[in-house]
Amino acid sequence: MTKEEVLKKYFGYDSFRAGQEILVNGILSGRDTLGIMPTGAGKSLCYQIPALLMPGITLVISPLISLMKDQVTALNQAGIHAAYLNSSLTQGQYQTALRNLIQGRYKIVYVAPERLLTESFLWAASQIEISMVSVDEAHCISQWGQDFRPSYLKIPDFVEQLQVRPVVSAFTATATAEVREDIAAILGLQDPVTLVTGFDRKNLRFSVKQPADKMAATLAYIMEHPDECGIIYCLTRKTVEEVHNALVGRGFSATRYHAGLSDEERRENQEDFIFDRKEIMVATNAFGMGIDKSNVRYVIHYNMPKNMESYYQEAGRAGRDGLPSECVLFYSGQDVVTNQFFIDRMEAAEGMDEETAALVQERERERLKKMTFYCFTNECLRAYILRYFGEYGDNYCGNCSNCLTQFEEKDVSETAKNLIGCVKTARRSYGMTLIVDTVHGSKNSRLIQVGMDQNPYYGTCEEEPIYRLRQILNHLLVEGYLFLTDDKYPVLELTEKSEEILNGGTLLMKTAKEQPKKIKEKKPKKRLLAEEGEVDYDLFEKLRGLRMELAKKDRVPPYLVFTDK
Ligand code: ADP
Numbered sequence: 001m002t003k004e005e006v007l008k009k010y011f012g013y014d015s016f017r018a019g020q021e022i023l024v025n026g027i028l029s030g031r032d033t034l035g036i037m038p039t040g041a042g043k044s045l046c047y048q049i050p051a052l053l054m055p056g057i058t059l060v061i062s063p064l065i066s067l068m069k070d071q072v073t074a075l076n077q078a079g080i081h082a083a084y085l086n087s088s089l090t091q092g093q094y095q096t097a098l099r100n101l102i103q104g105r106y107k108i109v110y111v112a113p114e115r116l117l118t119e120s121f122l123w124a125a126s127q128i129e130i131s132m133v134s135v136d137e138a139h140c141i142s143q144w145g146q147d148f149r150p151s152y153l154k155i156p157d158f159v160e161q162l163q164v165r166p167v168v169s170a171f172t173a174t175a176t177a178e179v180r181e182d183i184a185a186i187l188g189l190q191d192p193v194t195l196v197t198g199f200d201r202k203n204l205r206f207s208v209k210q211p212a213d214k215m216a217a218t219l220a221y222i223m224e225h226p227d228e229c230g231i232i233y234c235l236t237r238k239t240v241e242e243v244h245n246a247l248v249g250r251g252f253s254a255t256r257y258h259a260g261l262s263d264e265e266r267r268e269n270q271e272d273f274i275f276d277r278k279e280i281m282v283a284t285n286a287f288g289m290g291i292d293k294s295n296v297r298y299v300i301h302y303n304m305p306k307n308m309e310s311y312y313q314e315a316g317r318a319g320r321d322g323l324p325s326e327c328v329l330f331y332s333g334q335d336v337v338t339n340q341f342f343i344d345r346m347e348a349a350e351g352m353d354e355e356t357a358a359l360v361q362e363r364e365r366e367r368l369k370k371m372t373f374y375c376f377t378n379e380c381l382r383a384y385i386l387r388y389f390g391e392y393g394d395n396y397c398g399n400c401s402n403c404l405t406q407f408e409e410k411d412v413s414e415t416a417k418n419l420i421g422c423v424k425t426a427r428r429s430y431g432m433t434l435i436v437d438t439v440h441g442s443k444n445s446r447l448i449q450v451g452m453d454q455n456p457y458y459g460t461c462e463e464e465p466i467y468r469l470r471q472i473l474n475h476l477l478v479e480g481y482l483f484l485t486d487d488k489y490p491v492l493e494l495t496e497k498s499e500e501i502l503n504g505g506t507l508l509m510k511t512a513k514e515q516p517k518k519i520k521e522k523k524p525k526k527r528l529l530a531e532e533g534e535v536d537y538d539l540f541e542k543l544r545g546l547r548m549e550l551a552k553k554d555r556v557p558p559y560l561v562f563t564d565k
Pocket residue numbers: 013014015016017020037038039040041042043044045290292
């Protein structure tokens with residue numbers, strides 16, 4: 001069978017989506033493969049299809065029992081022999097599954113990472129032909145990831161112990177550079193075929209609001225969007241209950257989901273939402289992993305989530321069908337305090353030493369900071385998000401709440417002329433940083449070393465801050481007035497359009513309005529956090545301690561102090 005035939009026969013699809021084919025081909029040619037694609041892009045098929053075409057068995061490492069179950073059920077329904085090995089099986093079931101595995105009854109087997117190095121599993125693995133080890137949610141291997149699982153570190157040890165090294169493929173929706181590099185390095189991927197598909201979701205409109213009354217703002221939003229499906233994410237169970245009650249009390253078709261409900265109730269509520277029996281899902285972040293509902297028209301974040309990864313993943317559940325959809329974030333200072341509290345009481349994951357745990361906490365704080373900045377930026381929200389995930393492009397999408405209200409069109413011809421002039425008169429080609437530093441008149445040593453302090457354009461844009469010069473330079477690249485080479489050390493080159501600007505052409509650019517929003521951080525409310533949080537009363541004392549500390553310092557945690565910049 002060809003891969004297209006497998007796609008049609010087992011999965012019922014006519015064609016591959018962007019990126020899938022490259023990854024499938026990579027694996028089938030025997031290369032290690034790393035696929036980085038946003039949630040919902042269709043990563044599972046990228047390893048499931050090759051698995052069916054390779055001679056031996058594919059082991060899939062996955063972090064969640066529920067995900068394994070869903071996937072195996074779906075595969076079985078499609079007529080594919082698959083099974084999972086994890087702690088949800090009884091000893092007897094586990095032994096039976098292992099026997100079946102050895103007897104070649106399965107083509108795809110999902111394994112919990114904790115099982116890999118057990119004696120019984122290693123023995124079973126030595127009895128079978130393993131064509132591929134595929135690592136799903138591969139970011140779990142990185143301490144930079146939002147979801148580090150120490151047990152994922154067993155994967156490379158396991159692969160090492162196999163007599164024949166299988167193809168290793170890894171998939172994740174987390175695109176930050178650190179995580180990407182960690183995955184490849186820790187898994188020991190050998191010259192992997194790597195594919196990062198665009199993270200931009202053009203049909204989503206992002207907005208951030210700071211309503212005085214979130215409940216009123218939410219109700220107003222829902223009333224303006226009748227008959228539409230939406231998800232409302234809250235930070236705590238208690239808030240879920242409050243919002244849910246308010247909606248149901250006013251006759252809206254809403255249901256709810258959080259870890260405090262029984263398995264059965266959660267399943268029911270989830271299905272009510274997925275099958276359009278209820279329009280609105282009010283939930284904590286426990287809701288959504290592996291959920292595939294295409295017609296979600298809006299995602300409201302009633303509270304700011306803990307980091308950009310979570311935000312984009314949750315917001316990204318809107319508009320899977322490609323139709324225009326909205327992602328609204330309601331910010332308040334209390335959200336930062338609540339998240340901060342969650343970070344402070346984070347417990348070290350199993351097998352994590354204290355030092356690592358402290359590091360993880362520190363990184364969580366960093367991430368929370370960047371999430372908070374998102375709520376305050378005057379820049380294009382889409383650009384902010386994409387830059388966070390390592391994508392650089394235009395600074396203006398024209399469709400987010402900032403672009404629609406915070407932007408103005410400015411004449412940047414003079415600065416553009418200086419930048420292009422500097423590139424033109426430089427004795428050789430230089431990268432963006434050196435050109436920006438030159439027109440800014442910086443005194444850095446490399447610049448002086450190459451004699452750029454003698455360039456006629458040196459210091460011509462002294463007044464412009466570096467970040468603004470970079471924005472304008474970026475705009476010149478996007479608009480084709482300059483070109484950035486594709487080399488290891490990319491350099492700037494002139495294009496046929498460059499002269500237009502040098503000859504006095506006008507260049508307009510949308511930029512964030514200069515004056516920053518007035519930011520007044522409120523002190524944490526006098527009310528105890530426990531009333532707000534998904535917090536058990538054992539932690540009550542600790543909580544009081546935190547509050548006392550904050551009160552003493554008379555301000556919210558240090559990172560909330562914003563500078564003039
Ligand atoms: P991810 O793991 O990247 O979040 P999934 O593998 O769960 O995404 O796939 C998301 C959805 O896209 C699933 O419903 C899947 O069946 C569907 N899908 C995947 N590939 C295709 C395709 N080539 N054509 C149509 N639908 C697809």
